[in-house]
Amino acid sequence: EIVLTQSPATLSLSPGERATLSCRASQSVSSYLAWYQQKPGQPPRLLIYDASNRATGIPARFSGSGSGTDFTLTISSLEPEDFAVYYCQQRSNWPLLTFGQGTKVEIK
Amino acid sequence: QVQLQESGPGLVKPSGTLSLTCAVSGGSISTNNWWGWVRQTPGKGLEWIAEIYHDGSTNYNLSLKSRVDLSVDKSKNQFSIKLYSVTAADTAVYYCARLSLRRVDYWGQGTLVTVSS
Numbered sequence: 001e002i003v004l005t006q007s008p009a010t011l012s013l014s015p016g017e018r019a020t021l022s023c024r025a026s027q028s029v030s031s032y033l034a035w036y037q038q039k040p041g042q043p044p045r046l047l048i049y050d051a052s053n054r055a056t057g058i059p060a061r062f063s064g065s066g067s068g069t070d071f072t073l074t075i076s077s078l079e080p081e082d083f084a085v086y087y088c089q090q091r092s093n094w095p096l097l098t099f100g101q102g103t104k105v106e107i108k
Numbered sequence: 109q110v111q112l113q114e115s116g117p118g119l120v121k122p123s124g125t126l127s128l129t130c131a132v133s134g135g136s137i138s139t140n141n142w143w144g145w146v147r148q149t150p151g152k153g154l155e156w157i158a159e160i161y162h163d164g165s166t167n168y169n170l171s172l173k174s175r176v177d178l179s180v181d182k183s184k185n186q187f188s189i190k191l192y193s194v195t196a197a198d199t200a201v202y203y204c205a206r207l208s209l210r211r212v213d214y215w216g217q218g219t220l221v222t223v224s225s
Contacts, residue, residue: 032210034210034211034212036212042217043203043215043216043217043218044154044212044215045215046211046212046213049209049210049211049213050210050211055213087153087154089154089211089212090210091210091211092210094210095159095167096156096169096170097156097207097210098156099153099154099155099156100153101153102153
């Protein structure tokens with residue numbers, strides 16, 4: 001099973017700052033990596049798919065990069081509504097699908 | 109806009125069967141997508157359980173495969189899951205979802221299922 005490790009576990013930042021979240025895979029997942037945002041009491045929301053493609057309706061301040069084993073989600077300038085938990089997900093060895101453990105972006 | 113809604117009992121007794129149904133609206137279940145279940149617990153995070161295609165084909169998380177059954181009802185545009193022999197470890201928020209290629213692009217709101225006597 002491919003294990004996804006996200007870092008840091010918690011990121012404390014202020015609105016307007018840049019957020020950089022990392023997701024590392026235990027083996028190559030090519031570009032088959034997605035990112036989700038989850039707020040309390042809500043389901044996850046797809047942000048990025050295939051490592052760098054923004055999902056429909058996702059603001060341009062969200063961007064994804066990487067391939068192989070190392071991936072990054074960048075939020076260029078944090079808005080108040082961006083404080084949430086972010087998860088990465090891979091589906092390289094279809095159909096097996098796994099998620100990372102999450103990074104919480106909190107207000108500093 | 110596709111919408112998914114889970115329904116089913118919120119409380120299941122240990123050794124019993126968890127049964128949930130997901131109603132799909134805003135689009136047909138007979139599209140080139142898979143329809144699945146993901147659960148979330150504080151301890152294990154998000155866990156993909158299984159998925160079904162409209163023709164009845166299925167994929168399973170190997171750790172749960174022996175206890176899971178999926179079904180699809182195209183006439184009602186819905187799909188269902190049964191998880192057998194549940195324990196407290198199966199207590200979780202269960203989401204139904206649409207899986208498009210290698211991602212989950214639509215999620216239900218989730219339903220909390222508690223396993224307790």
